[in-house]
Amino acid sequence: MPVNSRNILKKITDANLVGRGGASYPVAQKWAAVKSALATRKIAYIVVNGAEGEPGVKKDGYLIKNFPQEVINGVYLAEEFLNPAKVHKIYFFLNREYFRAYGPGLKKVLTLPKYKKLGEKMEFIVKPEILTYISGEESALLNLIEGRKVEPRLKPPYPTEHGLHGHPTLINNTETFYNVSLVARGKFKNERWYTINGSVKHRGVYSLPADLSIAEVLHRTNNYPSYSFFVQVGGEAAGEVLNSKQLDQPVSGAGSIMVYDERSTKKDRLFKYWLNFYHEQSCGNCTACREGTYRLFELFNHPEPDHKLFNELLDNLADSSFCALGSDAPKPFKSYLKNILKK
């Protein structure tokens, strides 16, 4: 049966497709929300998020390089579903390196007769050098495209109803569009793309069943270490740190596994990396994150750090940050302290 805009939503629903940007939001719900908002509105936008904000995740680049047509076809299906007459523009968000290396491949796909009209609407947005993390947050990305300060917007209203320039906007990750294309062709096998980094022999991006445990992913890719190790799952910044006995759970977030050699990984260096990352990446919008990440950094570098205050700042980040960048920031520290240091 050919795919049309009516049955694509059912297919996505049946395939239980979830967003692959990290939040795992059901794709069908998002698409339906934009579509229903469009019933009374005239203009919609589509945004393809392919700039990999979370350090350690490399699958967006992998997909754009190897399957540009699949990704573009997913966007095409989204446009068909929403109503091409109403889709005003499509923005493809890429980091500089991907744009340079894989932009030509994407543009070539857009010259195919099927995607020509879509190509005319598509504009590539190259990620700025600063704020590389928060600019991947969907509402901050909308601000970036609009030329406003890169920081998250207050929700609700959600971008599905009130997105770019106030119009309904569909924002999905590259992998999500890729998956939609597979679903439409009946090729989707409930797999996801895992990025494996760190002290392993076979670093890379792998497509494996979405419900595998962390241990299974490491085994299947011949990456299960023979030495004492721990992992950080779901990103090298916001990811949770787990010890080798905690690997019987699926991979969370944007699907990355960072393997650390426990013998050579020093706590201070890790903490410093995270603290540096967070206080440099904080957009500055809210007190808990702007001030909190900076004061954590400052405290940690103090000759006699106040550990109680350090913990208070972490709790405050989790409890009162404006967006997920801030509220997820304590995760690596807290999970490291709990799962590795106290092991």
Place this chain on the structure above:
Amino acid sequence: MKLRINNKLVTAEPGQTILDVARANGFKIPTLCDHPDLTVKANCRVCVVELKGRTRLVTACSTKVQEGIEILTTSARVKKSRNLNIELLFAEHVRKCPDCTYRYDCELLRLAGEYGLNVSRFPERKKNRKTYKFANAVEIDGSQCIDCKNCIEACHELQHIDYLKMEGSGVNQEVVPVIDKKTACIYCGQCALHCPVAAAQEQYAWTDVEKALADKNQIVVAQFAPSIRVSIGEEFDLPYGQNYEGKCYSALRKLGFKYVFDVNFGADITTMVEAEELLARLNDKKAIFPMTTSCCPAWVAYAEFYHPELLPHLTTARSPHIHSAGAIKTYWAQKKGINPKKITVVSIVPCTAKKYEAARPELSYKGKPLVDHVLTTREFAFLIKKHQIDFKNLPEGKGENLFNPGSGAAAIYGASGGVMESALRTANALICARSKKPTCENRLEFKEVRGLAGFKEATINLDGKKIRVGVVNGIGHISKVLPRLKKYHYIEVMACPGGCLGGGGQPIPTTRAIREKRLAGLYAIDKSRTLRRAHENKAMVDYYDWAKKNGLTKKLLETKYKKTSSSILKIVRPSQGAIFRFLPTGR
């Protein structure tokens, strides 16, 4: 709908926020970045509350209530987070309390005191921030900024000027002026009015005024603007919208001012000059229309930069406090036998742009500015508090004998539409007096131009001649009017929402609800006066005739404008000296 706050069952309306409902039911939730004039931004994180079922705390200002929710506003978790966020904000704000006019009202100090916070755990991190000074009117001191962005939003959302922006990110971000050829500050001070911590504020004149008062060789006189009397009470927890002009006289005398005048007298002069000019233009086939008001100096600054082609439209009448200062330094000084060179005039105004206006070279007399110093309502209140004057219990004082407190028409100058109505009252009466027709409709009140709508318009019958008038209430509304300007004969523009009663120098907070109360106060004063038209003010007419007879029209009654290519900006780097530290002890 029903919900629970701290286990107490309360009722709420859909669409209300947790903050609305909590406050309506007597639960205190602190806020800093929240301002009813602006879109909710929820960035200070001081109003966090616990919402049952949510893993994280939520901000009360931005979270809408729902049926059956349970909210905790004082749980240990809430207190911990709220207090730490206040502490973090406090560490951004370099304390300059001894000289800060906001120190008696400072919310940061109050909260730190109320919650018993230790505000020295984090070192001050903004000591090296610059101060941006906008002419001599307003400044933004980066070392005191808590990054709430209210100033940027006031300039953007309310005023549509967009002179301020946030540059940089994270802890390095900074509120900076936009420096380009298309943007200029109009000195309205709405940034200052919406700043919760006085990082944006007026440039002080109170230190100069104290010096002048201490100088035995100067005769220092004060004059206060129409809207001060209905807003000053707020600074002393007195009821909103009441007329405290008697206490203003007394307070100023107590502060050491030798003579105290009412700017309302000057407002009557403005009305007289402006109404005559309107009538003259209506009789002149070649005259330029619409004529616009010019007593709002921020509007003048706007026109001079953004629309210099409109300058011939502006009435040549001076603004009220410049008029009365002119009368004081010439007519009154002569009658009193005082050397005008010895007189120092201090205007107490609801405005920051008046500081800029007073320094304009064309508004000087014999080489000295007509108005020597300009204080805002906030600076005035600060001086009263600083000198421990018990404002509430002051006797009702009176103004200088030779002048009077003006007509009812002058009182309403403080409200959007008030200048228009005053001019129409006088123009209407004068045109009828000069009419040869058997009947002439002579109206007193022009209610069509009153109120807080963004733009108000009406068609007015002046002895058979239909003139169209429009009132722009807040410079943010002017762009809608500019394209159809030609349809009107007379336009009033006030840069601040509500007019002067919502001016950039008024007490904080100023919100729509508060503007309404001040507005009602001004119209009540008008109603209470027997004299309600400017030209019926005999003392004013005497002065007006005197000025004309002595050939002082150009020197005392009229002014001129000129195109500007930028606003005035001065960037001050922090001095190397020690910064005074001041730790709150609570109130």
